[in-house]
Amino acid sequence: MSTSAAEIAAWRARMPRAFGPSPAGQALRAGAAALFLAWLGLSLWHFDVTPQRLWNGLSGLLVILRLMIPPSPGELWMDILKGLAESLSMAFLGTFIAALLAVPLGFLGARNIVTNTLARFSVRRVFDGFRGVDQLIWALAFVRAVGLGPLAGVLAIATADIAVLAKLYAEAIENAEKRQAEGIAAAGGSPTLVIRFGLLPQVLPIMIGHALYFLESNTRSATILGVVGAGGIGLQIAERIRVRHWDEVAFIIILLIIMVAAIDWLSSRLRRKLIG
Amino acid sequence: MLRLQGVSRRFGAVHAVQDVSLEIPAGQMLGVIGRSGAGKSTLLRMINRLAEPSDGRITFENTDITALKGQGLRDWRTGCAMIFQQFNLVQRLDVLTNVLIGRLNHRRGLLAHLGSLFAQFSAEERAAALATLDRFGLLSTALQRADTLSGGQQQRVAICRALMQNPRLILADEPIASLDPQNARLVMDTLRQVNRQDGITVLVNLHHLDVARAYCDRLVAMQAGRVVFDGTPAELTPARVEQIYGVSEAEFHGDMPEAAEAPLFPVPAAALA
Numbered sequence: 001m002s003t004s005a006a007e008i009a010a011w012r013a014r015m016p017r018a019f020g021p022s023p024a025g026q027a028l029r030a031g032a033a034a035l036f037l038a039w040l041g042l043s044l045w046h047f048d049v050t051p052q053r054l055w056n057g058l059s060g061l062l063v064i065l066r067l068m069i070p071p072s073p074g075e076l077w078m079d080i081l082k083g084l085a086e087s088l089s090m091a092f093l094g095t096f097i098a099a100l101l102a103v104p105l106g107f108l109g110a111r112n113i114v115t116n117t118l119a120r121f122s123v124r125r126v127f128d129g130f131r132g133v134d135q136l137i138w139a140l141a142f143v144r145a146v147g148l149g150p151l152a153g154v155l156a157i158a159t160a161d162i163a164v165l166a167k168l169y170a171e172a173i174e175n176a177e178k179r180q181a182e183g184i185a186a187a188g189g190s191p192t193l194v195i196r197f198g199l200l201p202q203v204l205p206i207m208i209g210h211a212l213y214f215l216e217s218n219t220r221s222a223t224i225l226g227v228v229g230a231g232g233i234g235l236q237i238a239e240r241i242r243v244r245h246w247d248e249v250a251f252i253i254i255l256l257i258i259m260v261a262a263i264d265w266l267s268s269r270l271r272r273k274l275i276g
Numbered sequence: 277m278l279r280l281q282g283v284s285r286r287f288g289a290v291h292a293v294q295d296v297s298l299e300i301p302a303g304q305m306l307g308v309i310g311r312s313g314a315g316k317s318t319l320l321r322m323i324n325r326l327a328e329p330s331d332g333r334i335t336f337e338n339t340d341i342t343a344l345k346g347q348g349l350r351d352w353r354t355g356c357a358m359i360f361q362q363f364n365l366v367q368r369l370d371v372l373t374n375v376l377i378g379r380l381n382h383r384r385g386l387l388a389h390l391g392s393l394f395a396q397f398s399a400e401e402r403a404a405a406l407a408t409l410d411r412f413g414l415l416s417t418a419l420q421r422a423d424t425l426s427g428g429q430q431q432r433v434a435i436c437r438a439l440m441q442n443p444r445l446i447l448a449d450e451p452i453a454s455l456d457p458q459n460a461r462l463v464m465d466t467l468r469q470v471n472r473q474d475g476i477t478v479l480v481n482l483h484h485l486d487v488a489r490a491y492c493d494r495l496v497a498m499q500a501g502r503v504v505f506d507g508t509p510a511e512l513t514p515a516r517v518e519q520i521y522g523v524s525e526a527e528f529h530g531d532m533p534e535a536a537e538a539p540l541f542p543v544p545a546a547a548l549a
Contacts, residue, residue, distance in 0.1 A: 003403045011403040018372055018418055019402055 068250035080236055080252055084259060087232035090150050090225070091218035094157025099211035101162050106169025106207075107195065113173060124170075130163035135221060139230040150231030157218050157225075168210050169203070176202040205274045212267040219263045223256055277301055278323070278445065278477065283332035284501075285318050292318040294501035295332070302444070305471045305478045307492030307509075309485060311521075311528065315501040316481040320447045323479070324358050325349060336445075354381040356445035357438030359467075361453045363430040367423035371414065371433050374422050375405040378440025408436045412466060428459025435466050439474070446470065448480040452487065464491050485517065485525060 012019050021029065073080065107113045109127060114120045139156035146152050181198030189197065226234020233252060240248045278300040285293040293315040300306055308316045321327040323334060325341065334341040336352070344352050357378070365374045376397045383392055391397075397405075409415045412432050417425055425433065431451060438446055448467060452460035468491050471478045482488040488495055489509040497505035497512070497520060504520050505512060514525045521528055 003400050003407070007407075008399050008403040011406050012399065015406060015415070015418065018406055019399055 067246035071250035072247040073251050074248040083233035083236045087222040090153040091222040094154045095215045095218050097158040098161035102165035105166035109170035110173035127163040127167050135160040139225045139228050143229045148229045153225040153230035172203045172206040209271045212271050216264050279335045281333045283329050286330045291501045303475050305493045307488035307495045308481045309488050310498035314498040320449050354441045357441045357443040359448035359451045361450040363434045365422040372418045375436045378437040427455050431463045445477045450481050
Protein backbone atom coordinates (compact mmCIF):
# COMPACT_ATOMS: atom_id res chain seq x y z
CA MET A 1 0.00 0.00 0.00
CA SER A 2 2.01 2.97 -1.20
CA THR A 3 0.52 6.37 -1.76
CA SER A 4 2.60 9.11 -3.32
CA ALA A 5 3.11 12.47 -1.62
CA ALA A 6 1.13 14.18 -4.37
CA GLU A 7 -1.83 11.87 -3.79
CA ILE A 8 -1.68 12.49 -0.06
CA ALA A 9 -1.63 16.24 -0.67
CA ALA A 10 -4.59 15.92 -3.01
CA TRP A 11 -6.60 14.01 -0.41
CA ARG A 12 -5.62 16.50 2.26
CA ALA A 13 -6.86 19.35 0.08
CA ARG A 14 -10.09 17.50 -0.73
CA MET A 15 -10.94 16.42 2.81
CA PRO A 16 -8.83 18.32 5.35
CA ARG A 17 -10.92 17.22 8.33
CA ALA A 18 -9.91 13.59 7.76
CA PHE A 19 -6.33 14.54 8.61
CA GLY A 20 -7.05 16.17 11.95
CA PRO A 21 -9.18 18.87 13.53
CA SER A 22 -9.66 22.30 11.94
CA PRO A 23 -7.47 25.20 13.13
CA ALA A 24 -10.35 26.47 15.28
CA GLY A 25 -10.82 23.01 16.79
CA GLN A 26 -7.08 22.72 17.40
CA ALA A 27 -7.02 26.11 19.13
CA LEU A 28 -9.98 25.07 21.28
CA ARG A 29 -8.26 21.85 22.28
CA ALA A 30 -5.01 23.61 23.07
CA GLY A 31 -6.90 26.23 25.10
CA ALA A 32 -8.77 23.58 27.09
CA ALA A 33 -5.54 21.68 27.74
CA ALA A 34 -3.79 24.87 28.91
CA LEU A 35 -6.70 25.75 31.21
CA PHE A 36 -6.71 22.27 32.70
CA LEU A 37 -2.96 22.30 33.29
CA ALA A 38 -3.07 25.79 34.78
CA TRP A 39 -5.81 24.75 37.20
CA LEU A 40 -3.89 21.63 38.16
CA GLY A 41 -0.65 23.56 38.68
CA LEU A 42 -2.34 26.35 40.62
CA SER A 43 -4.05 23.89 42.98
CA LEU A 44 -0.80 22.05 43.63
CA TRP A 45 1.02 25.34 44.21
CA HIS A 46 -1.71 26.77 46.44
CA PHE A 47 -1.80 23.72 48.70
CA ASP A 48 1.98 23.62 48.72
CA VAL A 49 2.10 20.02 47.52
CA THR A 50 5.77 19.13 47.25
CA PRO A 51 7.48 15.75 46.89
CA GLN A 52 9.26 16.57 50.15
CA ARG A 53 6.03 16.89 52.11
CA LEU A 54 4.57 13.77 50.47
CA TRP A 55 7.68 11.83 51.42
CA ASN A 56 7.58 13.03 55.03
CA GLY A 57 3.88 12.16 55.21
CA LEU A 58 4.65 8.72 53.91
CA SER A 59 7.17 8.08 56.66
CA GLY A 60 4.65 9.32 59.23
CA LEU A 61 2.16 6.86 57.80
CA LEU A 62 4.70 4.07 58.10
CA VAL A 63 5.14 4.85 61.82
CA ILE A 64 1.39 4.50 62.30
CA LEU A 65 1.37 1.27 60.30
CA ARG A 66 4.11 -0.12 62.51
CA LEU A 67 2.12 0.78 65.61
CA MET A 68 -0.87 -1.07 64.15
CA ILE A 69 0.91 -4.42 64.10
CA PRO A 70 -0.20 -6.67 65.66
CA PRO A 71 -3.87 -5.60 65.79
CA SER A 72 -5.38 -6.07 69.23
CA PRO A 73 -8.98 -6.01 70.45
CA GLY A 74 -7.90 -4.25 73.66
CA GLU A 75 -9.92 -4.58 76.84
CA LEU A 76 -13.11 -2.87 75.70
CA TRP A 77 -13.84 -5.26 72.83
CA MET A 78 -17.51 -5.54 73.82
CA ASP A 79 -17.80 -1.79 73.14
CA ILE A 80 -16.28 -2.36 69.70
CA LEU A 81 -18.81 -5.04 68.80
CA LYS A 82 -21.66 -2.90 70.12
CA GLY A 83 -20.41 0.04 68.06
CA LEU A 84 -20.27 -2.08 64.91
CA ALA A 85 -23.80 -3.35 65.44
CA GLU A 86 -24.95 0.20 66.06
CA SER A 87 -23.34 1.47 62.83
CA LEU A 88 -24.94 -1.33 60.86
CA SER A 89 -28.36 -0.63 62.36
CA MET A 90 -27.97 3.09 61.66
CA ALA A 91 -27.16 2.39 58.03
CA PHE A 92 -30.06 -0.03 57.68
CA LEU A 93 -32.63 2.20 59.38
CA GLY A 94 -31.47 5.37 57.63
CA THR A 95 -31.46 3.74 54.19
CA PHE A 96 -34.84 2.12 54.83
CA ILE A 97 -36.48 5.42 55.79
CA ALA A 98 -34.89 7.21 52.83
CA ALA A 99 -35.85 4.48 50.36
CA LEU A 100 -39.45 4.44 51.60
CA LEU A 101 -39.98 8.21 51.59
CA ALA A 102 -38.23 8.56 48.24
CA VAL A 103 -40.85 6.43 46.47
CA PRO A 104 -43.73 8.96 46.60
CA LEU A 105 -41.26 11.82 46.11
CA GLY A 106 -39.80 10.06 43.07
CA PHE A 107 -43.25 9.81 41.50
CA LEU A 108 -43.80 13.52 42.22
CA GLY A 109 -40.56 14.35 40.43
CA ALA A 110 -41.20 12.21 37.35
CA ARG A 111 -42.17 13.95 34.14
CA ASN A 112 -44.60 11.26 33.05
CA ILE A 113 -46.52 11.40 36.37
CA VAL A 114 -46.57 15.09 37.27
CA THR A 115 -47.21 16.83 33.98
CA ASN A 116 -47.35 20.29 35.55
CA THR A 117 -43.92 21.72 34.75
CA LEU A 118 -43.88 24.28 37.58
CA ALA A 119 -44.80 21.70 40.25
CA ARG A 120 -42.23 19.21 38.98
CA PHE A 121 -39.59 21.91 38.65
CA SER A 122 -40.04 23.02 42.26
CA VAL A 123 -39.97 19.43 43.56
CA ARG A 124 -36.76 18.79 41.61
CA ARG A 125 -35.12 21.97 42.93
CA VAL A 126 -35.97 20.98 46.52
CA PHE A 127 -34.23 17.65 45.83
CA ASP A 128 -31.20 19.54 44.55
CA GLY A 129 -31.14 21.69 47.69
CA PHE A 130 -31.14 18.64 49.95
CA ARG A 131 -28.49 16.95 47.83
CA GLY A 132 -26.20 19.95 48.10
CA VAL A 133 -25.72 19.37 51.86
CA ASP A 134 -23.43 16.54 52.88
CA GLN A 135 -24.35 13.77 55.31
CA LEU A 136 -21.78 14.98 57.84
CA ILE A 137 -23.33 18.45 57.94
CA TRP A 138 -26.75 16.90 58.50
CA ALA A 139 -25.23 14.80 61.31
CA LEU A 140 -23.81 17.88 63.04
CA ALA A 141 -27.17 19.60 62.78
CA PHE A 142 -29.11 16.61 64.12
CA VAL A 143 -26.70 16.11 67.02
CA ARG A 144 -27.61 19.64 68.11
CA ALA A 145 -31.32 18.99 67.48
CA VAL A 146 -31.91 15.53 69.00
CA GLY A 147 -28.79 15.09 71.08
CA LEU A 148 -25.79 12.77 70.88
CA GLY A 149 -26.40 9.17 69.78
CA PRO A 150 -27.52 6.96 66.93
CA LEU A 151 -30.83 8.76 66.32
CA ALA A 152 -28.92 11.75 64.97
CA GLY A 153 -26.99 9.40 62.67
CA VAL A 154 -30.11 7.69 61.37
CA LEU A 155 -31.76 11.03 60.62
CA ALA A 156 -28.60 12.32 58.93
CA ILE A 157 -28.39 9.26 56.65
CA ALA A 158 -32.09 9.43 55.82
CA THR A 159 -32.20 13.16 55.02
CA ALA A 160 -29.05 13.09 52.94
CA ASP A 161 -30.25 10.12 50.86
CA ILE A 162 -33.96 10.86 50.37
CA ALA A 163 -33.29 13.50 47.72
CA VAL A 164 -30.69 11.46 45.82
CA LEU A 165 -32.85 8.33 45.83
CA ALA A 166 -35.94 10.36 44.84
CA LYS A 167 -34.05 11.74 41.86
CA LEU A 168 -32.83 8.26 40.82
CA TYR A 169 -36.35 6.87 41.26
CA ALA A 170 -37.83 9.70 39.22
CA GLU A 171 -35.40 8.92 36.40
CA ALA A 172 -36.25 5.21 36.54
CA ILE A 173 -39.94 6.07 36.36
CA GLU A 174 -39.37 8.38 33.40
CA ASN A 175 -37.48 5.62 31.56
CA ALA A 176 -40.26 3.08 32.13
CA GLU A 177 -42.09 1.84 29.07
CA LYS A 178 -45.27 3.71 28.34
CA ARG A 179 -46.93 0.88 26.40
CA GLN A 180 -47.27 -1.35 29.46
CA ALA A 181 -49.02 1.44 31.39
CA GLU A 182 -51.25 2.09 28.39
CA GLY A 183 -52.37 -1.53 28.56
CA ILE A 184 -53.71 -0.97 32.11
CA ALA A 185 -55.45 2.27 31.13
CA ALA A 186 -57.01 0.56 28.14
CA ALA A 187 -58.40 -2.14 30.44
CA GLY A 188 -60.22 0.59 32.40
CA GLY A 189 -57.73 1.09 35.27
CA SER A 190 -57.80 4.30 37.32
CA PRO A 191 -54.66 6.51 37.26
CA THR A 192 -53.58 5.08 40.61
CA LEU A 193 -54.00 1.54 39.32
CA VAL A 194 -52.12 2.42 36.12
CA ILE A 195 -49.18 3.36 38.34
CA ARG A 196 -49.66 0.29 40.53
CA PHE A 197 -49.80 -2.28 37.72
CA GLY A 198 -48.30 -0.49 34.72
CA LEU A 199 -45.31 1.29 36.27
CA LEU A 200 -44.47 -0.21 39.65
CA PRO A 201 -43.60 -3.71 38.34
CA GLN A 202 -41.17 -2.07 35.92
CA VAL A 203 -39.46 0.26 38.38
CA LEU A 204 -39.59 -1.64 41.68
CA PRO A 205 -36.58 -3.90 40.97
CA ILE A 206 -34.59 -0.84 39.92
CA MET A 207 -35.64 1.03 43.06
CA ILE A 208 -34.67 -1.85 45.34
CA GLY A 209 -31.37 -2.17 43.48
CA HIS A 210 -30.59 1.51 44.11
CA ALA A 211 -31.61 1.19 47.76
CA LEU A 212 -29.25 -1.77 48.21
CA TYR A 213 -26.40 0.22 46.69
CA PHE A 214 -27.11 2.96 49.18
CA LEU A 215 -27.17 0.43 52.03
CA GLU A 216 -23.67 -0.68 50.99
CA SER A 217 -22.34 2.84 50.82
CA ASN A 218 -24.09 3.89 54.05
CA THR A 219 -22.55 0.96 55.93
CA ARG A 220 -19.23 2.58 55.11
CA SER A 221 -20.25 6.16 55.82
CA ALA A 222 -22.09 5.27 59.06
CA THR A 223 -18.71 4.47 60.56
CA ILE A 224 -17.59 8.08 60.26
CA LEU A 225 -20.72 9.69 61.69
CA GLY A 226 -19.72 8.60 65.18
CA VAL A 227 -16.75 10.99 65.04
CA VAL A 228 -19.14 13.94 65.31
CA GLY A 229 -21.16 12.21 68.02
CA ALA A 230 -23.91 10.67 65.92
CA GLY A 231 -23.47 7.14 67.29
CA GLY A 232 -21.83 3.99 65.98
CA ILE A 233 -18.28 2.69 65.72
CA GLY A 234 -16.84 6.08 64.68
CA LEU A 235 -16.74 7.25 68.28
CA GLN A 236 -14.69 4.20 69.29
CA ILE A 237 -12.22 4.85 66.48
CA ALA A 238 -11.89 8.55 67.30
CA GLU A 239 -11.28 7.85 71.00
CA ARG A 240 -8.57 5.29 70.25
CA ILE A 241 -6.84 7.57 67.77
CA ARG A 242 -6.81 10.33 70.38
CA VAL A 243 -4.94 8.09 72.86
CA ARG A 244 -2.84 6.53 70.05
CA HIS A 245 -3.99 2.95 70.52
CA TRP A 246 -3.30 2.23 66.87
CA ASP A 247 -3.30 -1.54 67.37
CA GLU A 248 -6.92 -1.37 68.49
CA VAL A 249 -7.77 0.97 65.61
CA ALA A 250 -6.31 -1.65 63.25
CA PHE A 251 -8.49 -4.31 64.86
CA ILE A 252 -11.61 -2.20 64.34
CA ILE A 253 -10.64 -1.48 60.73
CA ILE A 254 -10.26 -5.20 60.02
CA LEU A 255 -13.70 -5.89 61.50
CA LEU A 256 -15.12 -3.01 59.42
CA ILE A 257 -13.66 -4.40 56.21
CA ILE A 258 -15.17 -7.81 56.97
CA MET A 259 -18.56 -6.27 57.73
CA VAL A 260 -18.61 -4.07 54.62
CA ALA A 261 -17.51 -7.00 52.45
CA ALA A 262 -20.30 -9.16 53.89
CA ILE A 263 -22.92 -6.47 53.21
CA ASP A 264 -21.55 -5.92 49.68
CA TRP A 265 -21.70 -9.64 48.94
CA LEU A 266 -25.20 -10.02 50.33
CA SER A 267 -26.63 -7.00 48.56
CA SER A 268 -25.02 -7.78 45.20
CA ARG A 269 -26.54 -11.28 45.37
CA LEU A 270 -29.93 -9.80 46.21
CA ARG A 271 -29.63 -7.24 43.43
CA ARG A 272 -28.77 -9.89 40.85
CA LYS A 273 -31.77 -11.95 41.97
CA LEU A 274 -34.11 -8.97 41.75
CA ILE A 275 -32.94 -7.44 38.48
CA GLY A 276 -31.68 -10.47 36.58
CA MET B 277 -3.77 -22.32 -2.27
CA LEU B 278 -5.73 -22.87 0.95
CA ARG B 279 -5.97 -26.51 1.95
CA LEU B 280 -8.21 -28.07 4.58
CA GLN B 281 -7.45 -31.67 5.52
CA GLY B 282 -9.96 -33.62 7.63
CA VAL B 283 -10.99 -30.56 9.63
CA SER B 284 -13.51 -31.21 12.42
CA ARG B 285 -15.00 -29.22 15.23
CA ARG B 286 -16.93 -30.72 18.11
CA PHE B 287 -18.97 -28.85 20.72
CA GLY B 288 -19.41 -31.48 23.40
CA ALA B 289 -21.14 -34.37 21.67
CA VAL B 290 -22.25 -32.23 18.72
CA HIS B 291 -20.20 -32.28 15.53
CA ALA B 292 -20.47 -28.77 14.09
CA VAL B 293 -18.00 -29.57 11.33
CA GLN B 294 -17.01 -33.11 10.48
CA ASP B 295 -14.03 -34.25 8.44
CA VAL B 296 -14.02 -31.45 5.86
CA SER B 297 -11.28 -31.55 3.19
CA LEU B 298 -11.10 -28.80 0.57
CA GLU B 299 -8.56 -27.25 -1.76
CA ILE B 300 -9.17 -23.64 -2.68
CA PRO B 301 -6.91 -22.20 -5.40
CA ALA B 302 -5.88 -18.55 -5.27
CA GLY B 303 -8.31 -16.10 -6.85
CA GLN B 304 -11.38 -18.30 -6.59
CA MET B 305 -14.77 -17.07 -5.42
CA LEU B 306 -16.12 -19.96 -3.40
CA GLY B 307 -19.65 -20.08 -2.02
CA VAL B 308 -20.40 -22.26 1.00
CA ILE B 309 -24.10 -23.02 1.19
CA GLY B 310 -26.29 -24.88 3.63
CA ARG B 311 -29.11 -24.24 6.02
CA SER B 312 -28.50 -22.58 9.38
CA GLY B 313 -26.68 -24.96 11.71
CA ALA B 314 -24.97 -26.81 8.87
CA GLY B 315 -21.53 -25.71 10.10
CA LYS B 316 -20.76 -22.99 7.53
CA SER B 317 -19.92 -20.34 10.10
CA THR B 318 -17.77 -22.64 12.19
CA LEU B 319 -15.86 -23.69 9.07
CA LEU B 320 -15.07 -20.08 8.14
CA ARG B 321 -14.21 -19.11 11.68
CA MET B 322 -11.78 -22.00 11.93
CA ILE B 323 -9.90 -20.76 8.88
CA ASN B 324 -9.50 -17.39 10.65
CA ARG B 325 -8.85 -19.28 13.92
CA LEU B 326 -11.65 -17.41 15.68
CA ALA B 327 -12.70 -21.00 16.38
CA GLU B 328 -10.19 -23.77 17.02
CA PRO B 329 -10.45 -27.00 15.04
CA SER B 330 -10.76 -30.12 17.19
CA ASP B 331 -9.11 -32.22 14.48
CA GLY B 332 -7.41 -31.85 11.13
CA ARG B 333 -5.03 -29.40 9.50
CA ILE B 334 -5.44 -26.12 7.64
CA THR B 335 -2.51 -25.01 5.49
CA PHE B 336 -1.97 -21.95 3.34
CA GLU B 337 0.93 -22.13 0.88
CA ASN B 338 2.84 -24.61 3.07
CA THR B 339 2.22 -22.69 6.29
CA ASP B 340 0.41 -24.71 8.94
CA ILE B 341 -2.37 -22.34 10.04
CA THR B 342 -3.54 -24.59 12.86
CA ALA B 343 -0.14 -24.29 14.61
CA LEU B 344 0.13 -20.48 14.52
CA LYS B 345 0.10 -18.34 17.65
CA GLY B 346 1.01 -14.83 18.83
CA GLN B 347 2.27 -12.47 16.14
CA GLY B 348 2.18 -15.23 13.52
CA LEU B 349 -1.52 -15.81 14.15
CA ARG B 350 -2.23 -12.07 14.07
CA ASP B 351 -0.40 -11.79 10.74
CA TRP B 352 -2.48 -14.63 9.34
CA ARG B 353 -5.68 -12.97 10.53
CA THR B 354 -4.60 -9.75 8.83
CA GLY B 355 -4.02 -11.77 5.67
CA CYS B 356 -7.47 -13.37 5.64
CA ALA B 357 -9.89 -10.57 6.36
CA MET B 358 -13.24 -11.42 7.88
CA ILE B 359 -16.63 -9.94 6.94
CA PHE B 360 -19.40 -10.55 9.48
CA GLN B 361 -23.17 -10.84 9.24
CA GLN B 362 -23.63 -7.97 11.70
CA PHE B 363 -20.72 -5.96 10.15
CA ASN B 364 -18.87 -5.75 13.52
CA LEU B 365 -17.94 -2.11 13.07
CA VAL B 366 -17.24 -0.01 16.14
CA GLN B 367 -20.46 1.96 16.21
CA ARG B 368 -19.22 4.99 18.14
CA LEU B 369 -16.13 5.56 16.00
CA ASP B 370 -16.23 7.40 12.70
CA VAL B 371 -16.12 5.51 9.41
CA LEU B 372 -12.56 6.62 8.65
CA THR B 373 -11.21 5.26 11.95
CA ASN B 374 -13.12 2.02 11.41
CA VAL B 375 -11.40 1.62 8.05
CA LEU B 376 -7.99 2.57 9.51
CA ILE B 377 -8.38 -0.28 12.02
CA GLY B 378 -7.47 -2.50 9.07
CA ARG B 379 -3.94 -1.03 9.20
CA LEU B 380 -3.28 -1.71 12.90
CA ASN B 381 -1.31 -4.92 12.42
CA HIS B 382 0.76 -3.35 9.64
CA ARG B 383 2.40 -0.93 12.06
CA ARG B 384 5.40 -2.52 13.72
CA GLY B 385 7.43 -1.57 16.76
CA LEU B 386 6.69 -0.16 20.19
CA LEU B 387 6.43 3.45 19.03
CA ALA B 388 3.90 2.62 16.31
CA HIS B 389 1.96 0.56 18.83
CA LEU B 390 1.89 3.52 21.20
CA GLY B 391 0.68 5.70 18.34
CA SER B 392 -2.09 3.19 17.66
CA LEU B 393 -3.21 3.39 21.29
CA PHE B 394 -3.73 7.14 20.81
CA ALA B 395 -5.38 6.55 17.40
CA GLN B 396 -2.57 8.40 15.63
CA PHE B 397 -2.56 7.41 11.96
CA SER B 398 -0.17 8.74 9.34
CA ALA B 399 -1.27 10.99 6.47
CA GLU B 400 -0.41 8.15 4.09
CA GLU B 401 -2.69 5.72 5.90
CA ARG B 402 -5.47 8.30 6.00
CA ALA B 403 -5.12 9.01 2.28
CA ALA B 404 -5.21 5.28 1.51
CA ALA B 405 -8.34 4.84 3.65
CA LEU B 406 -10.05 7.75 1.88
CA ALA B 407 -9.11 6.32 -1.52
CA THR B 408 -10.60 2.94 -0.52
CA LEU B 409 -13.80 4.56 0.70
CA ASP B 410 -13.97 6.62 -2.50
CA ARG B 411 -13.62 3.48 -4.60
CA PHE B 412 -16.90 2.14 -3.22
CA GLY B 413 -18.74 5.47 -3.18
CA LEU B 414 -18.50 5.93 0.58
CA LEU B 415 -16.22 8.97 0.73
CA SER B 416 -18.97 11.35 1.87
CA THR B 417 -19.54 9.21 4.99
CA ALA B 418 -15.88 9.21 6.07
CA LEU B 419 -16.33 11.52 9.06
CA GLN B 420 -19.73 10.22 10.15
CA ARG B 421 -20.16 7.86 13.05
CA ALA B 422 -20.57 4.25 11.89
CA ASP B 423 -23.98 3.89 13.56
CA THR B 424 -25.44 6.63 11.36
CA LEU B 425 -24.99 4.46 8.25
CA SER B 426 -27.46 2.02 6.74
CA GLY B 427 -26.77 -1.71 6.96
CA GLY B 428 -25.61 -1.92 3.35
CA GLN B 429 -23.25 1.03 3.80
CA GLN B 430 -21.88 -0.44 7.03
CA GLN B 431 -21.16 -3.76 5.32
CA ARG B 432 -19.30 -1.97 2.53
CA VAL B 433 -17.31 0.00 5.13
CA ALA B 434 -16.45 -3.40 6.63
CA ILE B 435 -15.20 -4.49 3.20
CA CYS B 436 -13.06 -1.32 3.04
CA ARG B 437 -11.62 -2.19 6.45
CA ALA B 438 -10.90 -5.69 5.14
CA LEU B 439 -9.14 -4.30 2.06
CA MET B 440 -6.96 -2.02 4.20
CA GLN B 441 -5.62 -5.19 5.81
CA ASN B 442 -4.15 -5.95 2.37
CA PRO B 443 -5.46 -9.52 2.53
CA ARG B 444 -4.85 -12.55 0.34
CA LEU B 445 -8.19 -13.97 1.32
CA ILE B 446 -11.57 -12.62 2.38
CA LEU B 447 -13.86 -14.73 4.55
CA ALA B 448 -17.43 -13.46 4.43
CA ASP B 449 -19.79 -15.03 6.96
CA GLU B 450 -23.38 -14.49 5.77
CA PRO B 451 -22.54 -10.96 4.61
CA ILE B 452 -26.02 -10.24 3.24
CA ALA B 453 -28.25 -12.07 5.73
CA SER B 454 -29.28 -8.86 7.52
CA LEU B 455 -29.70 -6.72 4.38
CA ASP B 456 -32.60 -5.95 2.07
CA PRO B 457 -32.39 -7.34 -1.51
CA GLN B 458 -31.05 -4.13 -3.07
CA ASN B 459 -28.27 -3.66 -0.51
CA ALA B 460 -27.55 -7.38 -0.65
CA ARG B 461 -26.88 -7.10 -4.39
CA LEU B 462 -24.63 -4.06 -3.84
CA VAL B 463 -22.57 -5.89 -1.21
CA MET B 464 -22.28 -9.05 -3.35
CA ASP B 465 -21.23 -6.91 -6.33
CA THR B 466 -18.56 -5.33 -4.14
CA LEU B 467 -17.22 -8.71 -3.05
CA ARG B 468 -17.23 -9.87 -6.65
CA GLN B 469 -15.38 -6.70 -7.73
CA VAL B 470 -12.76 -7.23 -5.02
CA ASN B 471 -12.34 -10.82 -6.18
CA ARG B 472 -12.00 -9.95 -9.86
CA GLN B 473 -10.06 -6.66 -9.73
CA ASP B 474 -7.77 -7.30 -6.75
CA GLY B 475 -7.41 -11.05 -7.27
CA ILE B 476 -8.35 -11.76 -3.66
CA THR B 477 -9.69 -15.24 -2.92
CA VAL B 478 -13.19 -14.94 -1.47
CA LEU B 479 -14.94 -17.55 0.67
CA VAL B 480 -18.51 -16.57 1.27
CA ASN B 481 -21.19 -18.27 3.37
CA LEU B 482 -24.64 -17.93 1.86
CA HIS B 483 -27.94 -19.54 2.54
CA HIS B 484 -29.67 -18.33 -0.61
CA LEU B 485 -28.90 -20.61 -3.54
CA ASP B 486 -29.78 -18.09 -6.30
CA VAL B 487 -27.29 -15.56 -4.95
CA ALA B 488 -24.64 -18.25 -4.59
CA ARG B 489 -25.18 -19.44 -8.18
CA ALA B 490 -25.07 -15.91 -9.57
CA TYR B 491 -21.83 -14.82 -7.93
CA CYS B 492 -19.58 -17.80 -7.22
CA ASP B 493 -17.15 -19.78 -9.37
CA ARG B 494 -17.59 -22.84 -7.23
CA LEU B 495 -20.10 -24.02 -4.66
CA VAL B 496 -19.67 -26.24 -1.64
CA ALA B 497 -22.82 -27.47 0.07
CA MET B 498 -22.81 -28.54 3.69
CA GLN B 499 -25.23 -30.51 5.77
CA ALA B 500 -24.81 -31.53 9.41
CA GLY B 501 -21.14 -30.50 9.33
CA ARG B 502 -20.22 -32.50 6.23
CA VAL B 503 -19.52 -31.42 2.67
CA VAL B 504 -22.26 -32.99 0.56
CA PHE B 505 -21.59 -31.24 -2.75
CA ASP B 506 -18.55 -29.63 -4.37
CA GLY B 507 -18.83 -28.37 -7.93
CA THR B 508 -19.75 -25.56 -10.30
CA PRO B 509 -22.95 -23.53 -9.91
CA ALA B 510 -24.30 -25.12 -13.09
CA GLU B 511 -23.99 -28.57 -11.55
CA LEU B 512 -26.11 -27.60 -8.55
CA THR B 513 -29.45 -27.92 -10.32
CA PRO B 514 -32.76 -27.82 -8.43
CA ALA B 515 -32.95 -31.58 -8.97
CA ARG B 516 -29.53 -32.01 -7.37
CA VAL B 517 -30.57 -29.84 -4.40
CA GLU B 518 -33.61 -32.03 -3.87
CA GLN B 519 -31.43 -35.12 -4.09
CA ILE B 520 -28.96 -33.74 -1.51
CA TYR B 521 -31.29 -32.20 1.03
CA GLY B 522 -34.40 -34.30 0.38
CA VAL B 523 -36.48 -31.14 -0.08
CA SER B 524 -37.27 -28.92 -3.05
CA GLU B 525 -35.32 -25.69 -3.47
CA ALA B 526 -38.29 -23.60 -2.33
CA GLU B 527 -38.53 -25.65 0.86
CA PHE B 528 -34.77 -25.32 1.33
CA HIS B 529 -35.30 -21.56 1.61
CA GLY B 530 -37.99 -22.07 4.22
CA ASP B 531 -40.91 -21.26 1.91
CA MET B 532 -43.95 -23.47 2.18
CA PRO B 533 -44.86 -24.85 -1.22
CA GLU B 534 -47.89 -26.71 0.13
CA ALA B 535 -49.38 -23.35 1.11
CA ALA B 536 -49.73 -22.55 -2.57
CA GLU B 537 -51.62 -25.74 -3.19
CA ALA B 538 -53.88 -25.81 -0.17
CA PRO B 539 -55.37 -22.64 1.39
CA LEU B 540 -54.27 -21.88 4.94
CA PHE B 541 -57.86 -21.87 6.17
CA PRO B 542 -59.68 -24.52 4.18
CA VAL B 543 -63.27 -23.49 3.53
CA PRO B 544 -65.70 -26.41 3.82
CA ALA B 545 -67.30 -27.24 0.47
CA ALA B 546 -70.72 -26.99 2.09
CA ALA B 547 -70.19 -23.31 2.92
CA LEU B 548 -69.49 -22.52 -0.72
CA ALA B 549 -72.49 -24.31 -2.05
